[in-house]
Amino acid sequence: MATLSDVARRAGVSPATASRVINGSSKPVTDELRERVLAAVAELQYVPNAHAQLLARSHRSAVGVIVHDVSDPYFAEITRGLQRVATDQGRLLMICNSYRDPDRELEYVELLRGHQVAALILAGSGYHDEAFTRQLNEKLAAYEATGGRVAVIGRHEHSGDAVMPDNRTGGYLAGRELCGLGHRAIGVVAGPRILTTTTDRLAGLRQALTEQGRELPEPRIRYAEFDRDGGAEATARLLDADPELTAIVALNDSMAIGALATVRARGLAVPQQISVLGFDDMPIARDVTPALTTVRLPLVDMGVRAMSLVLGVGAPTPRVEVLPAELVRRDTAGPVPLSTRATAGSAPRARRGDTTS
Amino acid sequence: MATLSDVARRAGVSPATASRVINGSSKPVTDELRERVLAAVAELQYVPNAHAQLLARSHRSAVGVIVHDVSDPYFAEITRGLQRVATDQGRLLMICNSYRDPDRELEYVELLRGHQVAALILAGSGYHDEAFTRQLNEKLAAYEATGGRVAVIGRHEHSGDAVMPDNRTGGYLAGRELCGLGHRAIGVVAGPRILTTTTDRLAGLRQALTEQGRELPEPRIRYAEFDRDGGAEATARLLDADPELTAIVALNDSMAIGALATVRARGLAVPQQISVLGFDDMPIARDVTPALTTVRLPLVDMGVRAMSLVLGVGAPTPRVEVLPAELVRRDTAGPVPLSTRATAGSAPRARRGDTTS
DNA sequence: TACCGCAGAGAAAGCCCTTTCCCGCAGGGA
DNA sequence: TCCCTGCGGGAAAGGGCTTTCTCTGCGGTA
Numbered sequence: 001m002a003t004l005s006d007v008a009r010r011a012g013v014s015p016a017t018a019s020r021v022i023n024g025s026s027k028p029v030t031d032e033l034r035e036r037v038l039a040a041v042a043e044l045q046y047v048p049n050a051h052a053q054l055l056a057r058s059h060r061s062a063v064g065v066i067v068h069d070v071s072d073p074y075f076a077e078i079t080r081g082l083q084r085v086a087t088d089q090g091r092l093l094m095i096c097n098s099y100r101d102p103d104r105e106l107e108y109v110e111l112l113r114g115h116q117v118a119a120l121i122l123a124g125s126g127y128h129d130e131a132f133t134r135q136l137n138e139k140l141a142a143y144e145a146t147g148g149r150v151a152v153i154g155r156h157e158h159s160g161d162a163v164m165p166d167n168r169t170g171g172y173l174a175g176r177e178l179c180g181l182g183h184r185a186i187g188v189v190a191g192p193r194i195l196t197t198t199t200d201r202l203a204g205l206r207q208a209l210t211e212q213g214r215e216l217p218e219p220r221i222r223y224a225e226f227d228r229d230g231g232a233e234a235t236a237r238l239l240d241a242d243p244e245l246t247a248i249v250a251l252n253d254s255m256a257i258g259a260l261a262t263v264r265a266r267g268l269a270v271p272q273q274i275s276v277l278g279f280d281d282m283p284i285a286r287d288v289t290p291a292l293t294t295v296r297l298p299l300v301d302m303g304v305r306a307m308s309l310v311l312g313v314g315a316p317t318p319r320v321e322v323l324p325a326e327l328v329r330r331d332t333a334g335p336v337p338l339s340t341r342a343t344a345g346s347a348p349r350a351r352r353g354d355t356t357s
Numbered sequence: 358m359a360t361l362s363d364v365a366r367r368a369g370v371s372p373a374t375a376s377r378v379i380n381g382s383s384k385p386v387t388d389e390l391r392e393r394v395l396a397a398v399a400e401l402q403y404v405p406n407a408h409a410q411l412l413a414r415s416h417r418s419a420v421g422v423i424v425h426d427v428s429d430p431y432f433a434e435i436t437r438g439l440q441r442v443a444t445d446q447g448r449l450l451m452i453c454n455s456y457r458d459p460d461r462e463l464e465y466v467e468l469l470r471g472h473q474v475a476a477l478i479l480a481g482s483g484y485h486d487e488a489f490t491r492q493l494n495e496k497l498a499a500y501e502a503t504g505g506r507v508a509v510i511g512r513h514e515h516s517g518d519a520v521m522p523d524n525r526t527g528g529y530l531a532g533r534e535l536c537g538l539g540h541r542a543i544g545v546v547a548g549p550r551i552l553t554t555t556t557d558r559l560a561g562l563r564q565a566l567t568e569q570g571r572e573l574p575e576p577r578i579r580y581a582e583f584d585r586d587g588g589a590e591a592t593a594r595l596l597d598a599d600p601e602l603t604a605i606v607a608l609n610d611s612m613a614i615g616a617l618a619t620v621r622a623r624g625l626a627v628p629q630q631i632s633v634l635g636f637d638d639m640p641i642a643r644d645v646t647p648a649l650t651t652v653r654l655p656l657v658d659m660g661v662r663a664m665s666l667v668l669g670v671g672a673p674t675p676r677v678e679v680l681p682a683e684l685v686r687r688d689t690a691g692p693v694p695l696s697t698r699a700t701a702g703s704a705p706r707a708r709r710g711d712t713t714s
Numbered sequence: 715t716a717c718c719g720c721a722g723a724g725a726a727a728g729c730c731c732t733t734t735c736c737c738g739c740a741g742g743g744a
Numbered sequence: 745t746c747c748c749t750g751c752g753g754g755a756a757a758g759g760g761c762t763t764t765c766t767c768t769g770c771g772g773t774a
Contacts (some may be wrong), residue, residue, distance in 0.1 A: 001503045003730060014754045019732060027733095028752065045499035050471040051408040052730035055759050071433030079428065095452070114407040143404035144358045228644070257644050264646070287585070287614050289621070289646035362762060376762060384763095385722065409760035412729050690729045 013038040019227070032211040054116065059236030060148075062092040068100045068124040072227075073282040074252065075298065075305045076121050077186040077206065078153060081303020091118075096255065098124070100192075100226075104134045119149040119310040125197035126155035133157045151310040154301055156196055160318040162233045163305045167200035169206075170295040170325030174277050175208025177293075177327055183275065184214055184335035187238040189259050191226035198223070201251050201279060203292045220245075224255070231258025234240075234297050239266060246274055247319055253278040253285050257290055271334030281328055290331030298323050358403040368397040376531050379405065401612065411473060417505075419449040421469030425457045425481040429584075430639040431609065431656065435510060436659020446668055448475075455481070457549070457583075459489045466496045476506040476667040480660075482554035483512035490514045504698050508667040510659055513553055518666045520659050525564075526555035527652040527682030531606050531634050532565025533652075534684055538640040539693035540604040540632065542659055544595040546616050547608045548583035555580070558608050558636060578601075581612070588615025596623060603693045605630055610635040610642050613649055617689070628691030638685055647688030 013033055020027050021037040029037075040046070060125040063086055067075040079095065086093050094112060098105040105122070120143060127133065140150050140158060151161040178186055188205065191198040206216045222237050224230030231250050235258065238245060247265070249324055250256035256278030260270065268274045270290055277284055278294035285292040305321050365375040370390050376387035377384050379392040379699040386394075397403070420443055430569040443450050453467060455462040460540065462479075469477055477500060484490065497507050497515060518620040535543055545562065548555040563573045579594050588607050592615065595602060605620070607613035613635030616628065625631045628645055633653035635642055662678050 004732095005730080015731080016733080016756095017752090020753095023732080025733090033753085045496075045502075047414070047467050047471045049473065049730055050468070051411040051473060052759090053471075053732080054408040055406070055412055055729090056731040056733080057763090058759060070427055071430070071436065073428070076428030110404050111407070114404045114410075116406065139402075145402075145755060222764070228640070257641075257704060259643055283585070284614075284641055287618055288644060361762095362760080372727095372761080373724060373763080374722090377723095380762080382763090387722070390723085406760050409729090410762080412731090412759090413761040413763080415729060415762095 001049075004046075004048065007037065007040045007044055007046050010044065011036040013037060039168045046071045053092070053357045058116075060116050060118035061090075062094055062115065063116035063119045063121065063307070064108075064115065065093055065095045065121045065123065066098055066105060066108050066112070067095065068098050069242040070095055071232075072254070073284065074254075074280055075077065075123060077282070077299035078303040078306075080245065081300040081305075082121065082123075082307045083303075084300075085304055087306035091311070100124075100195075102127055102136075105130075106135060106139060107145070109136070113139075113143050113148070119150070119151070121151050121153065121306050121310060122155060122158070123153035123306070124155070124192075124196035126152075128194050128196060128199065130234045136290075149310045150237065151306045153306050154197060155256065161306075161309045161320070162318075163302050163309065163321045163323060165302060165323050166325045167197055168204035170279060170297065171201040171204025171206075172208045173204075173325060173327040174201075174279065174295055175205040177329075178247050178249070178275065178277065179208060179212040179214060179334060181247075181275065181333060184336070185242065185245045186214070186216065186220065186249060187235075187242060188221040188249050189231050189234040189238065189253065189255050190221050190223045191230070191255070192252045193223045195226070198199045198226075198251055205249060226252055226255065228254045228258040231255025232262045233258070235262040239263075247277070247333070248274065249277045249279075251279050253280045253282045253292060253294055256332075257288060260288060261293075270332050273337055275333040275336075277333055285328075286330065293330045293333040294328050296326045296328045358406075361402045361403075361405065364397045364401055364571075365394025366393065367401065369394040370394060378423070397499045405524065405608060407450050416472075417473050417475035418447075419472065419474045420476045420478065420664070421465075421472065421474035422450055422452045422461060422478045422480065422694055423455055423465050423469070424452065428453050428593040429500050429611070430641065431611075431637055434639070434656035435660040435663075438662075439478065439480075439658040440660075442661055442668065443662035448668070455510035457481075457552075459484055459486065459493075463489075463496060464494060466493070466500070470496075470500050470505070474505070476519045477509070478508050478663050478667060479512060479515070480510035480663070481512070482548075483509075483514045485551050485553060485556065506667045510663050511554060518663075518677070519675075520662045520666065520678045520680060522654045522659060522680050523682045524554055525561035526652065527636060528558035528563075529565045530561075530563040530682060530684040531558075531636065531652055534686075534690060535570040535604050535632065535634065536565060536571060538632065539692060541693070542599065542602045543571070543573065543577065543604045543606060544578065544592075544599060544602045545573065545606050545608065546588050546595065546612050547578050547580045548587070548612070548655075550580045552583070553649055555575045555583075555608055562606060575633075581611055583612065585611045585615040585618075589619045590613025590615070592616040592619040593687075596620075602699040604634070604690070606636075608636050610637045610639040610649060610651055613651065613689075614641070614645060617645060617649075627689050630694055632690040634690055643687065644684075650687045650690040652683045653683045 008015040017033055017035050020029055021034050025175050069075055070079055096108040144150055152158040153163050154165050186325055209216050222233040222234035248259050248261045256276055259276050263270055263274055270276055278292045281294045281296035285294050302323055361375055362372050365372040374386060374390055375394050377386055378391050379545035422439060427433055427436055453465040501507055509515040510520050511522050566573050581591040605616050607616045613633055616633050620627055620631055627633055635649045638651045638653035642651050659680055
């Protein structure tokens with residue numbers, strides 16, 4: 001691997017001059033030397049050693065991002081927003097997947113700190129786990145003490161800058177919609193209960209039902225992985241226990257898609273026999289059939305805000321931006337089936353086939 | 358930011374000893390000093406400067422990956438495979454999105470080289486662009502000359518290690534399937550024509566049709582972006598020009614989903630009035646309604662192979678592994694509608710509504 | 715008792731850059 | 745003619761770490 005001094009030697013100049021030419025330093029260099037250096041660079045296929053550069057100019061520029069999984073559309077959208085701002089500012093992003101493993105999350109904070117990132121963004125749900133939360137906060141505080149900036153997306157545990165999707169209101173909107181359509185027997189396909197995202201959304205949902213004099217008993221909530229297969233499986237358990245369910249709320253769209261698959265596999269018509277609601281409004285939501293009724297979160301915007309927060313000048317006080325959730329009515333939520341409206345909670349099997357497509 | 362010498366000073370030892378303790382060097386250190394160093398590390402919240410470390414031990418370990426877009430399911434799957442092997446081997450991955458921009462691709466090769474990666478993996482389609490291909494090959498060759506390993510996934514341009522999905526056969530399988538179902542008026546929703554993936558798949562498709570005495574005239578191929586919206590738009594153009602089409606082959610699943618959306622928007626029943634085929638078999642393919650008939654590529658496996666190739670010991674000769682494509686029959690491809698079977702190519706509007714759902 | 719060997723610790727030489735500081739030289743003003 | 749200024753270039757000092765080499769002091773053997 002060619003080094004800067006190789007280039008300098010070949011060009012017959014000092015490493016200092018070579019460096020100046022290569023980095024377009026403000027210090028003037030005569031055209032002749034410049035040419036010679038450039039020629040040497042080309043001949044040797046010289047590429048500066050990034051680590052040496054980063055070490056020499058102790059000038060933090062990259063931004064670290066920790067998400068659960070970039071290939072999950074939820075995070076893909078957020079990341080798109082992050083990228084947009086970062087690219088505008090000429091910042092490099094280092095993106096790490098924690099795969100919802102708290103330990104890995106902690107490790108990545110260290111790793112990114114070690115890589116001298118200028119800022120750190122943690123996106124994704126927080127955990128109901130005191131010990132972990134404390135540890136994370138310590139690490140984050142240590143990082144901030146050295147001048148690093150931190151922002152979180154959708155997590156309560158950090159006391160500094162944050163952008164928070166309004167999960168609770170989102171859950172509330174879903175609940176109110178379903179109540180408005182007359183549903184009483186509502187099942188919930190939930191993500192892991194250790195995630196604050198799950199409990200926040202659930203809380204909003206429960207509030208809406210309670211206000212309408214409905215209940216949400218614990219057996220009507222099934223917890224599973226926050227993905228398609230988790231949704232499919234939880235829905236199956238729900239339906240096995242409670243065949244008279246007229247609506248299912250999935251706590252994210254991936255789970256909703258799994259729910260749809262299970263429901264379809266059991267020959268239930270959506271929304272005629274059973275309604276399904278999603279959450280997040282991922283791009284695919286409009287493309288499934290029937291198109292998914294869901295609660296939209298401004299994912300890209302969340303990314304944009306978080307990155308702006310973290311790169312923003314000034315802003316001495318920690319800021320928390322709450323971004324609103326919004327109900328998107330499409331085709332998977334309909335009025336409660338007539339046959340069950342009067343007798344909700346009884347007549348378990350009577351419904352099947354009542355309405356034909 | 359605390360440094361190693363801060364730690365050493367605090368522990369009352371030399372930096373050398375501190376380093377040895379922190380990195381678990383093989384050189385023995387007495388327990389007492391070890392404890393003191395560890396305590397100092399904890400108190401100072403010390404994290405080694407990764408750049409300094411990487412610079413000091415000139416020991417390349419990370420692997421660079423260049424894909425079009427990790428959040429595209431195609432690459433997400435491949436990346437999953439890459440990750441699996443990398444994690445097993447304790448390697449860090451640096452993943453870069455080129456967004457199908459050749460210049461950006463070139464830049465990333467340099468960037469990753471500068472970051473001293475031990476190997477480089479390029480995944481995604483190649484380009485029909487002589488100048489670019491030559492430049493890329495030069496850069497890759499220069500990198501390999503310094504001991505770097507390179508593997509490509511699905512690209513022809515590199516002469517070394519490669520894993521190639523059998524795009525051509527995949528296209529062939531799609532064509533044969535459609536011919537078997539009696540289709541003659543077949544439209545193609547293709548990705549950018551500059552991509553070799555597009556042309557390979559197209560070539561296989563064309564071969565199948567030719568063998569069956571069918572034709573694939575150029576106007577029946579519409580090129581667009583390789584994503585959902587590109588597919589929707591190309592399908593619209595196709596249908597506008599050729600309302601009598603009985604089948605559409607989309608050259609990837611994202612486009613197929615867009616095609617499905619357009620077809621549905623025009624009130625055509627799938628597969629009764631029109632068949633739609635996808636390509637890749639992304640996870641979502643089974644969840645759309647009707648479930649997508651498509652050509653499966655072993656995406657995760659492609660990633661696993663490529664990473665193994667590049668990290669593999671020995672293997673002096675460049676190896677090319679071709680991974681087979683496979684037709685997955687689901688619900689979007691059916692026999693050609695009766696009304697058109699005899700009159701294919703004429704009676705433009707007659708078909709609509711022939712079969713009712 | 716003298717010497718050898720070795721364990722455990724530190725000194726110092728890099729790793730490859732950037733950047734400050736300094737130097738020589740040429741040109742312009744007094 | 746002399747001095748000052750300013751420009752273009754190089755020397756050298758880091759930046760934070762790893763690792764080799766060196767040194768000290770101890771135990772064991774002859």
